[in-house]
Amino acid sequence: MSSAREMLCDTARAVFAEAATAGIAPVEEAGFALLLVQEEAGGFGGDWGDVNAVLQIAGVMVPDLPVAELIASDALQSAATVSLMAGAMGEALALSIDHVNTRQQFGRPLGKFQAVQQSLAVMACEVRAVEAAAAALAARLDAVDIDPATADFEIAAAKLRANRAVGIVTSIAHQVHGAIGFTEEYDLHRVTVPLMRWRGEHGNDAYWAARLGRQVAGFGGQGLWEALTIRSDKSRTE
Amino acid sequence: MQGFALYPFNPPGDVAALRAGLRNWLAVNQPQGDIVSRANCWASFDADFSRALGAAGYVGMTLPTRYGGGDRHPLERYVVIEELLAAGAPVGAHWIADRQTGPLIVRYGSEEQRQRYLPGIAKGELFACIGLSEHGAGSDLTAVRTTARETAEGWRINGQKIWTTGAHFSHIMLALVRTEEGSERNAGLSQLLIDLDTPGVTIRPIIDMAGHHDFNEVFFDDVLVPHGALVGTRGQGWQQVTAELGLERSGPERYLSSHALFAALIDAAGADPDPAIAVLIGELTAEMWTLRQLSMSTAAKLAAGEDPMVEASVVKELGNAFEQDMPRRVQAIVNCGWDDTDDLARLLRALLIASPSFSLRGGTREVIRGIIARGLGLR
Ligand SMILES: Cc1cc2nc3c(=O)[nH]c(=O)nc-3n(C[C@H](O)[C@H](O)[C@H](O)COP(=O)(O)OP(=O)(O)OC[C@H]3O[C@@H](n4cnc5c(N)ncnc54)[C@H](O)[C@@H]3O)c2cc1C
Numbered sequence: 001m002s003s004a005r006e007m008l009c010d011t012a013r014a015v016f017a018e019a020a021t022a023g024i025a026p027v028e029e030a031g032f033a034l035l036l037v038q039e040e041a042g043g044f045g046g047d048w049g050d051v052n053a054v055l056q057i058a059g060v061m062v063p064d065l066p067v068a069e070l071i072a073s074d075a076l077q078s079a080a081t082v083s084l085m086a087g088a089m090g091e092a093l094a095l096s097i098d099h100v101n102t103r104q105q106f107g108r109p110l111g112k113f114q115a116v117q118q119s120l121a122v123m124a125c126e127v128r129a130v131e132a133a134a135a136a137l138a139a140r141l142d143a144v145d146i147d148p149a150t151a152d153f154e155i156a157a158a159k160l161r162a163n164r165a166v167g168i169v170t171s172i173a174h175q176v177h178g179a180i181g182f183t184e185e186y187d188l189h190r191v192t193v194p195l196m197r198w199r200g201e202h203g204n205d206a207y208w209a210a211r212l213g214r215q216v217a218g219f220g221g222q223g224l225w226e227a228l229t230i231r232s233d234k235s236r237t238e
Numbered sequence: 239m240q241g242f243a244l245y246p247f248n249p250p251g252d253v254a255a256l257r258a259g260l261r262n263w264l265a266v267n268q269p270q271g272d273i274v275s276r277a278n279c280w281a282s283f284d285a286d287f288s289r290a291l292g293a294a295g296y297v298g299m300t301l302p303t304r305y306g307g308g309d310r311h312p313l314e315r316y317v318v319i320e321e322l323l324a325a326g327a328p329v330g331a332h333w334i335a336d337r338q339t340g341p342l343i344v345r346y347g348s349e350e351q352r353q354r355y356l357p358g359i360a361k362g363e364l365f366a367c368i369g370l371s372e373h374g375a376g377s378d379l380t381a382v383r384t385t386a387r388e389t390a391e392g393w394r395i396n397g398q399k400i401w402t403t404g405a406h407f408s409h410i411m412l413a414l415v416r417t418e419e420g421s422e423r424n425a426g427l428s429q430l431l432i433d434l435d436t437p438g439v440t441i442r443p444i445i446d447m448a449g450h451h452d453f454n455e456v457f458f459d460d461v462l463v464p465h466g467a468l469v470g471t472r473g474q475g476w477q478q479v480t481a482e483l484g485l486e487r488s489g490p491e492r493y494l495s496s497h498a499l500f501a502a503l504i505d506a507a508g509a510d511p512d513p514a515i516a517v518l519i520g521e522l523t524a525e526m527w528t529l530r531q532l533s534m535s536t537a538a539k540l541a542a543g544e545d546p547m548v549e550a551s552v553v554k555e556l557g558n559a560f561e562q563d564m565p566r567r568v569q570a571i572v573n574c575g576w577d578d579t580d581d582l583a584r585l586l587r588a589l590l591i592a593s594p595s596f597s598l599r600g601g602t603r604e605v606i607r608g609i610i611a612r613g614l615g616l617r
Contacts, residue, residue: 001243093614097614097615097616100616101615101616111611111615111616111617112616112617114608116616117607117608117611117616117617118604118607118608118611120611120614120616121555121606121607121608121610121611121614122555122607124552124610124613124614125552125555125556125610128532128549128552129528129529129532129552129556131243132244132528132531132532132535133527133528133531135243135244135531136244136527136528136531139244153527154527156520156524157523157524157527157528158524158528160520160521160524161524161525161527161528164521164524164525205521206517208520208524209516209517209518209520209521209524210513210516210517210520211520212519212520212523212524213511213515213516213517213518213519213520213521213523214511214516214520216504216519216520216523217504217507217508217509217510217511217516217519218509219504220504220505220509221500221501221502221503221504221505222501224500224501224504224523225324225497225501228526228527228530229257229321230254232247232530232534233253233254233257
């Protein structure tokens with residue numbers, strides 16, 4: 001991560017910590033609405049990679065505040081939601097790892113049991129997949145001047161992939177936590193309930209699958225591979 | 239594993255031109271053959287094709303030029319192999335030599351071994367197989383019992399390997415053997431490069447459930463190979479094999495083996511697909527796109543000299559699941575008879591039958607998940 005982006009993330013963490021109790025006002029005051037606005041126009045001059053990083057933090061710290069709406073236009077909300085989801089899933093995984101390494105049953109930490117290890121491995125794969133989808137979508141958006149129409153394929157693929165991970169990630173996270181994860185007091189629901197909500201917002205599975213499927217049908221069997229490679233080679237060079 | 243970012247996939251040079259050159263070459267040189275051989279094509283053997291591919295400079299691309307290689311960047315090779323797999327080209331003959339034996343000889347081999355084997359590998363003419371598994375050593379490779387004793391004349395090998403893919407057409411085997419008498423577990427193991435025409439080597443076919451002869455049993459009966467057959471450091475076989483497996487797990491073959499079926503499904507669906515089929519195509523596309531990003535990122539990390547053991551395992555786990563899921567879901571939605579002779583039906587049947595092996599070879603699903611769990615800090 002570049003040092004500018006690291007500083008941005010540090011700021012985001014500090015501001016979101018305040019916003020967690022004070023509401024959206026500190027986020028507005030800190031100027032996050034200007035994140036994507038060009039420097040010449042008095043903005044921060046950030047790219048979607050920055051948005052992705054900030055929203056992953058927002059997805060953990062302030063999932064209920066309209067941070068994505070503040071930063072990005074309506075047409076980019078599905079892309080923004082992928083980043084929120086990636087952040088929340090990373091947190092669900094971190095909480096789960098921490099829990100199974102601490103909680104003891106049958107005289108050992110839960111994480112020593114192979115069944116628990118295999119579940120968490122499955123969960124980790126889903127989380128990695130969504131993080132990769134969010135990062136690849138960011139690369140594409142930044143290659144096409146953050147034009148959602150030109151990144152339609154990647155938005156559809158990334159949101160659909162994130163949606164499909166929600167069931168696995170939330171169910172395994174809750175399963176390994178046992179009853180404590182089902183309490184209001186414990187933090188897990190602060191990420192799992194938003195994940196359940198985000199799956200249905202800005203396009204559920206059926207919506208994006210049908211759209212993406214029709215687009216790919218238009219490419220044809222061989223055309224799909226050509227489209228995939230042209231699009232990623234372009235993200236790479238620009 | 240927290241805070242995962244995609245590693246940038248930045249091969250040097252003009253990637254689009256590299257793709258275009260290869261696509262043009264394939265348009266002329268790819269055998270038409272049976273459509274079914276395009277599925278799981280890294281198991282499709284065609285020595286003529288491998289030789290032609292080598293002559294065109296697409297085999298041994300990353301090997302040093304002084305050994306006949308192309309001295310190309312590993313990510314250029316990645317682009318080439320993903321193109322070959324997407325096209326369903328019959329790359330099975332040289333696949334293992336190109337993917338792992340060649341790079342391993344560069345990394346650990348002696349100068350003599352490099353000169354002896356690498357030029358043939360780069361020409362697409364010298365084929366290799368992997369001798370790890372034995373009757374008693376499957377998931378638990380530390381149970382290897384094949385022995386090699388050092389004598390005045392060289393190494394004397396006794397024992398047996400099993401499930402050795404391509405041993406029947408390979409020239410060499412890179413075998414994991416026990417060189418230290420009385421050693422146990424992962425100590426005392428070494429890697430030997432064995433010429434398979436050495437007296438005392440017997441190769442017996444094992445026919446798989448698809449009716450194919452891909453893997454074999456290989457017997458070693460007092461086989462004598464020279465001292466120079468040792469690869470790398472005596473006793474370090476375990477460490478070397480572990481590094482080798484990293485090369486094996488995250489490549490594009492982990493999600494492109496079934497691409498011929500996916501392409502046939504898309505073509506059969508037509509430009510205005512049935513809504514349920516459109517949904518299936520959409521879901522498979524999202525998974526494939528994501529897997530490609532993960533695989534490219536892992537390749538970039540490997541190319542940068544890092545050891546992405548966990549990421550590589552994530553690619554294998556998700557890729558295997560994708561490729562096992564695909565034929566099942568296609569069958570669930572497309573109406574085609576088991577014995578139908580159209581392309582889609584034949585690809586479907588072939589992949590339904592082939593797919594159980596995906597999560598066995600190269601590390602079983604359970605072993606791979608164990609590696610990921612360890613990477614998470616469990617165990
Ligand atoms: C098509 C194909 C090609 C192959 N090619 C080669 C080759 O070229 N060279 C080569 O050396 N080998 C090859 N193999 C062998 C392959 O590496 C082994 O099949 C694999 O390592 C598993 O070993 P096994 O078959 O003995 O199964 P086992 O080890 O007996 O395992 C059976 C089942 O038990 C599970 N299991 C085992 N131990 C544990 C544990 N501790 N915890 C939880 N579950 C466990 C496994 O995951 C698996 O599901 C090939 C296999 C196939 C199917």
